[in-house]
Amino acid sequence: MRSKLLRSLLLWVVVAIILGYLCSMFFPDWLARVFVTFNGLFSNFLGFFVPVLIFALITPAIAGLGRGAGKWLGITAGIAYGSTIISGLIAWGTAVALYPSLLDGRSLVTGVVDPSEGGLAPYFAVEMPPPFEVMSALLLAFVVGLAMTAVKSNNLYNVLEELNNVVLKVVTTFVIPLLPVFIFGTFLNLGMNENFGDTMAAMGVVLVLSIVMTIVIVLLQYLVAGVIAGVNPFTALKNMLPAYFTALGTSSSAATIPVTLGSTLKNKVDEDVAGFVVPLCATIHLSGSMMKITLYALSIVYMANMDVTGGQILGFILLLGIMMIAAPGVPGGAIMAAVGLLQANLGFDESMISLMIASYIVVDSFGTAANVTGDGAIALIVNKFAAGRIKGDSLNDDSVEPSHTVRFT
Template identity: 65%
Template sequence: MTLKKLSGMLLFRIIVAIILGIVCSLFFPDWLARVFVTFNGLFSNFLDLFIPVLIFALITPAIAGIGKGAGKWLGLTAGIAYGSTIISGLIAFGVATASYNWLLGDKKLDTLADIDEGALQPFFEIEMPAPFEVMTALILAFCVGLAMTAVKSDVLYTGVRELEGVVMKVIKAFVIPLLPIFVFGTFLGMGMNGTLLDVIGSFIKVLVLATVMTLLLLVLQYLVTGAIVKKNPFKALWTMMPAYATALGTSSSAATIPVTLECAKKNGVTENVAGFTVPLCATIHLAGSMMKISLFALAVIHMFDLDISTWNFIGFIFLLGIMMVAAPGVPGGAIMAAVGVLGDQLGFNQDQIAIMIAAYIAIDSFGTAANVTGDGAIAMVVNKISGGALGGVDSAEAKTDEAIAEDINDSRN
């Protein structure tokens, strides 16, 4: 891999930003650190403004496009995908509840900002109020998206698709390139505040746990699938390994669709069913991403001793499962879609969200690999229930649904 190609990878730039933030915290004067504190404040305020727009712009056309699919089989596939994502979050909650007290210890951290009174304050702030709240954006997106499936609305559908393209351009050309600077400023502040070693030491453990848990999640998914379809689960999982490896290298569910399709067919899924479920699940099934985000969020809650009740966090999981539909198909896209609900439901501040972003991107490809490999399990279940023919949906109709799902993915990549 050439240096130019390596430098273009978001993971590489995030790692460099973390290292530079740690090193620079050893000698940066306060006035220079305040430059990055100012930037982080402005960028965080922009995210507060932009995230509700992102949610509406991405969820609305996704719901409208999915709603034009093959009736009950689309509902079944979407229901299984959503259920799998929610179960992943609940498993993460159970594992974290049982292990974090001894894994992360009892030491709690204060906020990451401010060395002392008056230090590391931004030079100036610009308030950027959001046009509407995150929950408003979510409800509005569902109402408009579902309404477009019930009435002929070609002009409006084209409009929201174009809005989706505009928002994706902002993400790719503005938000994603600035994330390394945001992460740099956060780790610079942690180093100067003296909390760096505690945060890094704890999150390394969580990163390892999250990686292991995404693998165990796949084993569980295929054990359940094997019991339903009456096939050897480990053989089926092994057949999906090319898709897992491809996603590990690309960090993109959409880019892995061709490989996932071939692997699903080798597992006995008919071409009709595979062509319908795999592209669709690449958009709406993010169980691996849910596992990582839930474990990281619970780590932040534990480390900073945040007052979040069990029911509040379970509600967060159910909302996050819906937000995953809006996840842009770029590295770190799922965590960007989750930023709104992290702040709105859990009360995370900009530093805690920055830690979440850095940790998520560090093992982004493992979550993506778990997502696409799980898509193969869902395809096998739908194939079993539908008898391999989607209950009478013919190839032309299935192809239409595949095209719709691919259109959603293409617009995000």
């Protein structure tokens, strides 16, 4: 139990936030600048690595979908993607309606302030140009992934699967372990620039709103599923509560699959349908994660008074829904997959990215709980149209290959 606690990313992120603030009270500038320098280097590395991450994750994910379970996989994936996008649009509407009052007067000072103005600057910087831009990586992943579904290139698929494993190894052994240090440096800088209190108060409000909205999106999903499937939505949701609370405790969609499956069967979903939909949606349905990331991102856009258009936000949501399908299967994987879009589409700097990562991880389990509970709603909808047919006419390759991994979100 103790070793598991010490490996908890959430624990280390919370410790990093607290220590960052406390150390800002007494750290000399020369020592604080060491961490500011690290943050600059780490942020530049992320800028270099994220396009590679996007290509390595999304390409085999798209190819894997094409090698999977025929039309019912496509239908289920479409419903899951639609649910995730609708969640993002609801988050956008919520932000437009509530942020002017909730965040009124709040401001966010980001980036490195010139030392002559009382801020901190890094000792040095190292430019790390990415091999290609984020959008180039995304387009290349689509082109190669879709082409592989047409030509059934097993050799190339195996190569990309190996690349996927290599990239995930970098994420799990290098990027994720260094995130607490990155977050420590951000909050140290915020504290020394006397911006910590306002920032944390504002983000605290958004954190509470995000928890409430993940519950709201689950309720909406079951109301829609109830209408389509002709069941009582509240009874169906009650049957899914064991899955919700299991995900809340584990922050793992993978660990929750057996409970989600059992809860889905209680709603009288056909066993073949449940066995097909639940594992698949554990990989591709992230409405709760979408809700949190969009709310956090738009709060930073609002507080930093950034000039972001509605078209940019819509494009961000549509592309983020695709990125979520390929999020790496590690704690905080969804937000790491979103980093490239936050930088490319919304223009986030290193401080904003660090705030996003910290905020996401602190309430990670609520997004996971919403994700897996929503999987039960999708199963009800698919069951309405596919009961008795998935087993007979959808498994073209003898097994479902929904993606390269099951994520921890």
